[in-house]
Amino acid sequence: AQSVTQPDIHITVSEGASLELRCNYSYGATPYLFWYVQSPGQGLQLLLKYFSGDTLVQGIKGFEAEFKRSQSSFNLRKPSVHWSDAAEYFCAVGGSGNTGKLIFGQGTTLQVKP
């Protein structure tokens, strides 16, 4: 079955510290992988996506993610977190056989301490 797991429900980091949000997926075909951020009162915004090619993907707001097929993972990283990064982060998987449908993980709430 297709699924996405984000093991960390809630993460707290200090401003300026590095961040890694974990994402593991189960998908039968070639996966398309996405990270979205959801802030209160706003729609989900795409941070980055992976379809093929270079397994290290750069996104907006200084985020990057690395696709590791052997580990079925697509972890999101940022070297230095800003207070404005506090939000809900969702990993999602889609694929060529899915006509654009996305399966979302449970989400990780990021809290940033001053």
Next chain:
Amino acid sequence: GAVVSQHPSWVICKSGTSVKIECRSLDFQATTMFWYRQFPKQSLMLMATSNEGSKATYEQGVEKDKFLINHASLTLSTLTVTSAHPEDSSFYICSASFFGPRGEQFFGPGTRLTVL
């Protein structure tokens, strides 16, 4: 960037009434629109996929007679919750795409539905 709007942003209704939520792609033509439901502190659950001019495809477990979806144009899709009950209270989010499976989905800000 591509903008998707939803209206209303929140609605309160009495049990047994129907509520219509609109999803519009403001600056692009959306070949496909998706409707999600999100419970507090939980993930987005896909309810249905709609393509302009076609019947919506509902996910398993979603009652198509309760959640009516119409995608009449390339810029507008509507979700009608018929005979709403308190258990239908939730956050409903739409997204729009114009580039098939490899395309980004652009999300609306969501609609908070509360059924009394």
